[in-house]
Amino acid sequence: MPHASNVMLQRRPISSGTPALFLDRDGVVNVDTGYLSDPESVTLRDGAATMIAAFNAAAWPVVIVSNQSGLGRGYFDLCTMLAVQERIEALLLHEGAYVDAVFLCGAAPDDVSSLAEWRKPAPGMLTTAGLLYGIDLTRSVLVGDKVSDMQAAATAGLCKGFLVDADCIADIQIVPIPVHAVNNLSDIYPASLLSW
Numbered sequence: 001m002p003h004a005s006n007v008m009l010q011r012r013p014i015s016s017g018t019p020a021l022f023l024d025r026d027g028v029v030n031v032d033t034g035y036l037s038d039p040e041s042v043t044l045r046d047g048a049a050t051m052i053a054a055f056n057a058a059a060w061p062v063v064i065v066s067n068q069s070g071l072g073r074g075y076f077d078l079c080t081m082l083a084v085q086e087r088i089e090a091l092l093l094h095e096g097a098y099v100d101a102v103f104l105c106g107a108a109p110d111d112v113s114s115l116a117e118w119r120k121p122a123p124g125m126l127t128t129a130g131l132l133y134g135i136d137l138t139r140s141v142l143v144g145d146k147v148s149d150m151q152a153a154a155t156a157g158l159c160k161g162f163l164v165d166a167d168c169i170a171d172i173q174i175v176p177i178p179v180h181a182v183n184n185l186s187d188i189y190p191a192s193l194l195s196w
């Protein structure tokens, strides 16, 4: 039986009362190769560092919220999951971008324990970040590549979502917040949020 767990990493102090940029990880920050378990194979997605750096410069907290069911499925262990995460952040830092906090949900899809409260489409990672850091969820946005990302954003009370590689855009009508399809991540920056 694989040992699942949820992990929260705070990288920087986060001041309360501000909105945050929430990011799905695989397929948004880095190229999604499926149950990523080799730190050396990590590649950032085009525009991800540029987008994140723009929010860093505007003092928006940037928070990764990522399902990592490969942990609960036994495809990789906790050390490997953390090594991949460290590698992603090192690559971002190399391009002048950083994340303020990271939430990783290791629950497998059939997990019925409380760990699953963090597994998107459940909103647990977002609401926990809101409670812990005093993030203003109602002014926060999320960038993801799946309908489940948008559902988590809506249930947590975020104001809008951005969907990359939007081949699932037809399914988005079920999500009760505005969802914008984006091709280029660098089109998302704080001032741009006013015009979306």
Ligand SMILES: [Mg+2]
Residues within 6 Å of the ligand: 024, 025, 026, 027, 028, 032, 144, 145, 146
């Ligand atoms: Mg994804």
